[in-house]
Amino acid sequence: MPNHSQDSTEIDKTEILKALAHPVRVDFLEWMKVPEEHFSNQLHPLEMGICAKQFEERCGLSQSTVSTHLSTLEKAGLVKSSRVGQWAFYSRDEEKIAAFLSDLKATL
Amino acid sequence: MPNHSQDSTEIDKTEILKALAHPVRVDFLEWMKVPEEHFSNQLHPLEMGICAKQFEERCGLSQSTVSTHLSTLEKAGLVKSSRVGQWAFYSRDEEKIAAFLSDLKATL
Numbered sequence: 001m002p003n004h005s006q007d008s009t010e011i012d013k014t015e016i017l018k019a020l021a022h023p024v025r026v027d028f029l030e031w032m033k034v035p036e037e038h039f040s041n042q043l044h045p046l047e048m049g050i051c052a053k054q055f056e057e058r059c060g061l062s063q064s065t066v067s068t069h070l071s072t073l074e075k076a077g078l079v080k081s082s083r084v085g086q087w088a089f090y091s092r093d094e095e096k097i098a099a100f101l102s103d104l105k106a107t108l
Numbered sequence: 109m110p111n112h113s114q115d116s117t118e119i120d121k122t123e124i125l126k127a128l129a130h131p132v133r134v135d136f137l138e139w140m141k142v143p144e145e146h147f148s149n150q151l152h153p154l155e156m157g158i159c160a161k162q163f164e165e166r167c168g169l170s171q172s173t174v175s176t177h178l179s180t181l182e183k184a185g186l187v188k189s190s191r192v193g194q195w196a197f198y199s200r201d202e203e204k205i206a207a208f209l210s211d212l213k214a215t216l
Binding site: 013014017018020021022023026029030033097100101104105107108 | 121122125126128129130131134137138141205208209212213215216
């Protein structure tokens, strides 16, 4: 599995909590957990990640709003993206998500 | 243990995530977990909860800022308060915190 970040286990808890403080972004992460259920219309293999366009169709929000939400998730380290031609594909960073949940549980 | 809310296990995940999206509020919750370590100067018994004044002294923020942070935590259901004379005492709502962590883990 490719490692898109320099240190995949380093997390910024505050940045992640800010990213999760919007229900749409939590929905995005939840949908990506079961892509075959939520993004079955995607023509590209789901293993490539989920195309930004798919999120737009799924949630009905504008391209720019979806793009901002995905960017927020990516900056927080919760998702990774890869570009194929004009399209960006997003997938969950399971290692970061697990590290965050573990950190939060230890803190709270 | 008194039950200060109508349904102590009902949580609003988004409200809680918003409340946690500020590091000071996470600090407050973390300090309240070990009150004898962080609030040993309090004259009232720590079992009463932690007086708002104690948070001010501990973090150096103004009374109104601390009050706003504590109110945000309380509205999210993460802490409970009780009033004794002119003072408000705060304590963690362990049941809500546990329910939130469990819910978040199941969602993410």
